[in-house]
Amino acid sequence: MKLLYFAWMRQKIGRAEEEVAPPPDVATVAQLVAWLRTQSPAHEAAFADTRLVRCAVNQDFAGPDAPVRMGDEVAFFPPVTGG
Amino acid sequence: MARIAVQEADFDVAAEVAALSAGRSDIGGIALFVGTVRADKSADGAPVRAMTLEHYPAMTERALGAIVAEAQARWPLLGCTVIHRVGRLLPGENIVLVATASAHRQAALDAAAFLIDWLKTGAPFWKHEETEAGGRWVEARESDDAAALRWARAGAAAPVNAPDAATAGSTPPPIGVAAAQAARAGAALSEAEHKGPRFVILFLRGGGLWLERRADNDWHALQQSWPGYRTSLGPWLAEDVIAWLDEEYGPSAARAARSRAFAADPAAPTRLEIAPG
Known part of the structure; x- marks a missing residue:
């Protein structure tokens, strides 16, 4: 599973992308976040306040209940501020 | 028809507007919005020296395409251009251009307002400001969410392809x-x-x-x-x-x-x- 990070999520994690292989019981975005928090202090800090974190699965905005599977591209980022 | 671009280079406002009506006589109005970098914008009070727009390349044009398609479904547009710049921009520089063409002014004006409201909350761009005090990520504003949401609640003009649009009068479109x-x-x-x-x-x-x-x-x-x-x-x-x-x-x-x-x-x-x- 390919993870992408943008804006301050990228800075807090310390990288723009990474490949991860979460355990098979990780089936949703929320479960993925819970697992990622345990992976390093940087992940824990970046996901500390999930009210500030948004997600896209395969380039579509996705909520916490959205399914994630091996091979997906999952992006995490703050609320968007374009325009 | 629509032109959507995400680019580092500046755009030529006059040329983009001219391109919308070139060679056609069915357009009655073109609405234009150009967003620019404001120097006094920083939340900590220090003047903004530069702003860097980051985006999610694989998703950006797709998200913009979906927003433009939504505008086209709601209003009878004869042309639509959305250009969003990325990279490092200085105060006074252009950030975004939205231009809409229609037979009548109201559709063009409403569609342009809709597009810029949705762009702010529905496309994966992030602004990072540089000031003398350092750098900070611009935070999303609830007022932007509210501006986008008003299109869900009140609607603006009945889109031509909405059910009952012909008889609904001022009834808001089924947006949902x-x-x-x-x-x-x-x-x-x-x-x-x-x-x-x-x-x-x-x-x-x-x-x-x-x-x-x-x-x-x-x-x-x-x-x-x-x-x-x-x-x-x-x-x-x-x-x-x-x-x-x-x-x-x-x-x-x-x-x-x-x-x-x-x-x-x-x-x-x-x-x-x-x-x-």
């Missing part, structure tokens, strides 16, 4: 939760920590207001299953629905109690009438 969802650009992930049944608020033509227990936000399906469907919000948790109703219509202990009882009873019918049409 797609707008609310786009406005929030994906629900906050913390919502997973508050599990519970979700409800959609339905607005019917004639003024009827209903709740339906429903976890999905498929407004096409809602439109088909509700005669007189006008628009919808959600799906939200019961307390969020009650809070929204209190804010929109004034607090009502009786309405809140009915809504809570409805939400708490899994054996209840899936629909509850809040206000008659």
Whole structure:
């Protein structure tokens, strides 16, 4: 599973992308976040306040209940501020 | 037809406007919005020296395409251009251009306003400001969410292809939760920590207001299953629905109690009438 990070999520994690292989019981975005928090202090800090974190699965905005599977591209980022 | 571009280079406003009407005589009006970098914008008070726009390349043009398609579905546009710059920009430089062409002014003006409101909340761009004090990421503003949401609640002009558009008069178009969802650009992930049944608020033509227990936000399906469907919000948790109703219509202990009882009873019918049409 390919993870992408943008804006301050990228800075807090310390990288723009990474490949991860979460355990098979990780089936949703929320479960993925819970697992990622345990992976390093940087992940824990970046996901500390999930009210500030948004997600896209395969380039579509996705909520916490959205399914994630091996091979997906999952992006995490703050609320968007374009325009 | 639409032109969508994400680029580092500046754009030529006059050339973009001219391109929309070149060689055609059916256009009655072109609305234009150009967003620029403002120097005095920083939240910490220091003047902004530069602004860097980051984006999610694989997703950006797709998200812009979806927003433009939504505008085209709602208004009879004869042309539409959206250009968003990325990279490091200095005060006074252009950030974004939205231009819409239509036979009549109202559609062009409304579509342009809609596009810029949705761009701010539904496309994956992030602004980073540089000041003398350092750098900071611009925070999303609730007022931007509200600006995008107003298109879900009030609508602006009946789109030509909306059901009953010809007879609906000032009836808002059936827009539904797609707008609310786009406005929030994906629900906050913390919502997973508050599990519970979700409800959609339905607005019917004639003024009827209903709740339906429903976890999905498929407004096409809602439109088909509700005669007189006008628009919808959600799906939200019961307390969020009650809070929204209190804010929109004034607090009502009786309405809140009915809504809570409805939400708490899994054996209840899936629909509850809040206000008659």
